[in-house]
Amino acid sequence: MRSAVALYRLLDVLPVFAGDDRISTSFTLVPGSDFGADALTAVGASGARIIPWDEARSRPFDLVLVASPKGDLRLLHGHRVLLPHGAGFSKTIRGEGSPGSASGLDPEYLRSAEGSEAALYALAHPEQVDRLRESGSSDAERAVVVGDPTLERLLASRPLRDHYRAALGTGARQLVALTSTWGPRSLLRTRPGLPAELAAVLPYDNHQLALIVHPNERARLGTFELTEHLAPALDAGLVLVGSHEEWAALLVAADALITDHGSVALYYAAVNERPVIAASDGGDEVIEGSPMARMLATVPRLGSAADVLRTLDAYRPGAAQEAARAAFAEQGGVLERLKELLYPLLRLPAPPLPTEPRTLPVRTSTARTPVAFAVRLDLASPDRVRVDRFPAHTGPPGHHLAVEHGAAGERAARSAGLLYRRPLLSGAGPGSVPGPLDSAWTAGGWTAHALGRYPGCLAAAAVLPSGVGVLRVRDQERLLAVRVEPYAEGGRVVRADPAVALSAVHFWVAKRQEPPASFVCLLGHRGFRVTVTAATADEESRPF
Known part of the structure; x- marks a missing residue:
């Protein structure tokens, strides 16, 4: 080797x-x-x-x-x-x-x-x-x-698609994979800012980004320098997958691929009938008439990152598969x-047992999860509000900054219009016991504390283990209970992040208006029913 x-x-x-x-x-x-x-x-x-x-x-x-x-x-x-x-x-x-x-x-x-x-x-x-x-x-x-x-391993692993997506934390989002070969004409050399640019235009709740980097490019830079170069995109939730087996599992899991002239795209097209678009043409490194040259001449070309959804929609089924058939x-x-x-x-007789390709392993992702979002809101109708969340500082500011307290830093917390806190996770594992003076905030106690500590914050919320958000608005005595219902889709149940529903309610509280008792929160093409009621005494006093 x-x-x-x-x-x-x-x-x-x-x-x-x-x-x-x-x-x-x-x-x-x-x-x-x-x-x-x-x-x-x-x-x-x-x-x-x-x-x-x-x-x-x-x-x-x-x-x-x-x-x-x-x-x-x-x-x-x-x-x-x-x-x-x-x-x-x-x-x-x-x-x-x-x-x-x-x-x-x-x-x-x-x-x-x-x-x-x-x-x-x-x-x-x-x-x-x-x-x-x-x-x-x-x-x-x-x-x-x-x-x-x-x-063969990719084809044998297709039944594990849901497992790979669960390990990546994809959920019902569209998983968009980027792939970069090595050398001066590779995607990361010609368009190094593309991963972060895409994170700034693809709403976080609808899309997940993942990147495959050729092992030679990893070797050239070293893992530390590579991750430093990619830090803005990684902080925005980009998944950087491993060079051995993980890249192939990502291809099985992905919904779309953005490629340069590397051969990974041919594997993807041979396994999936899903969109492929080109972000780099490879220049004189591409052999004329080769399978990859055929693919690049057929699939849509990505110009500005802002055009990514339009370019993906321009893909025509079968365009990439013809090139893959010329390779395999x-x-x-x-x-x-x-x-x-x-x-x-x-000079040995072969064993009689059949030889099967090994399925690709399922490995849990170590991707960074954004904890501060620029939230953009649009009232589609009196009872329908569209919510698009983007990792903070990746693009233009939104209508408000929503920050997860206890996960984001102090500077982000002081800038937040909406602060929310999730239940604490015990690091001791199953069977752990509380300390001698164990304590936990109640929903009412923490929301009052947060608004007192951060005077620039308009609303604070506690996300209870049940998924109910208990919301306190500054200068209002009454606490609100915000619930978001799951969305039924093709025999599956899709659940939205409760923090999204809290940001949707923020649309009305920012105007000092009473939010509707029931409305639809739009995330992409999905509509999630949200109900808003007065929080009960039990919800207000619930520890989390």
């Missing part, structure tokens, strides 16, 4: 040998890559065994699996099998190898020393074999179309085909 990308591709293939105690697997780092250090880190994280390069080239192996043709592979002794480490062979690396050749199919790297040719080149589409043949490489004689093991010809049974090809090279 030469990079983390190559390692991950190999890990997707190794289930071919699962359960076979005759097989011993080890990894080595082929020198010469700028991304070798991150590859070693990735191997360590996987728990795999690694041997030094000098040891690897001095001993024989029965089988050598590689996911890149680059480096001194001729020095490794054993039947060599080449696996592509991307989809479609659509990208050329400027200043590397033969000009204009696709990375992974470049004859300069495929050309081997006499007697050290690859035993097998496993590809995903017959067109890739044709391109090998056109390059004059002798590897074309040993190329076999088997399919793509990574795509075989779907289903990839690992079984590889088993049939690899075990003869090992």
Whole structure:
């Protein structure tokens, strides 16, 4: 292996040998890559065994699996099998190898020393074999179309879509994924501010943003610097997913994709019939006529971030899928085909048990949750108010600033028009017991305290464990109980954040008007019924 990308591709293939105690697997780092250090880190994280390069080239192996043709592979002794480490062979690396050749199919790297040719080149589409043949490489004689093991995992994992969305905290929002390849023409190099710009125009309660960054780009910057560069978007709720497996699970979960010229978009289109739009054209890094070039020529192009919803609506079903079909010809049974090809090279009979792709794991997101919102309100009719919440400081100010006390900082709390507090979460876990002098605010007590401490705040609310918001308006004795009903949609129940209903009520209290006893809070296309009553003595005295 030469990079983390190559390692991950190999890990997707190794289930071919699962359960076979005759097989011993080890990894080595082929020198010469700028991304070798991150590859070693990735191997360590996987728990795999690694041997030094000098040891690897001095001993024989029965089988050598590689996911890149680059480096001194001729020095490794054993039947060599080449696996592509991307989809479609659509990208050329400027200043590397033969000009204009696709990375992974470049004859300069495929050309081997006499007697050290690859035993097998496993590809995903017959067109890739044709391109090998056109390059004059002798590897074309040993190329076999088997399919793509990574795509197999994506396809096998589609039933887990709801689980991936739950782990990301998506809920019923539209999950918009962005993907950036590496190099000077990548999305993050050409449009570094796009994630934060999108967070400023996509209402938080209707949309979730997530970002896939190529492992090479992560290696170039380092995780710390990357997250610092992305800090405005991360603070606004952007999910930065991991490079191994998590990116693929995100593709299964996503409702739409914004892409550059990286091959991730081809995987997405092969799994989903959902919108794809292009935010970068890749310039001279894109091979003319390649699957990715076809996709970029077909899908809508995103100009300003403010046009994102209009651009997504402009996508026409099937536009991206045609390009994906040019990258992947075989779907289903990839690992079984590889088993049939690899075990003869090992001179071993293959185990009789079927080999299935492993579903992608469900991993809980560690995304930051915004705790201060610029809230924009629009009265659609006397009893219907539209609420759009945007993470504070991502765009223009709203009608009021709604801040979660106890989660946001003091500066945000002092600027709030609406302060709300949620129930405290115990860190001790199940079975914990209160301390000797345990205490908790009551809804009435905390709302009075908050308005006393923050004189610029118009209203304060306690969100009870039941989801009822107990709201106190400055200079009013009566407390209000605000309830938001769930929304029924296609056999599912969608629940709104109670804080949204409190912001909706703020529309009237800011004008010193009595809010309606019942009205509809509009979040995107969904209408949630909200009722407002006088808080009962029990609700006012309820600890939270």
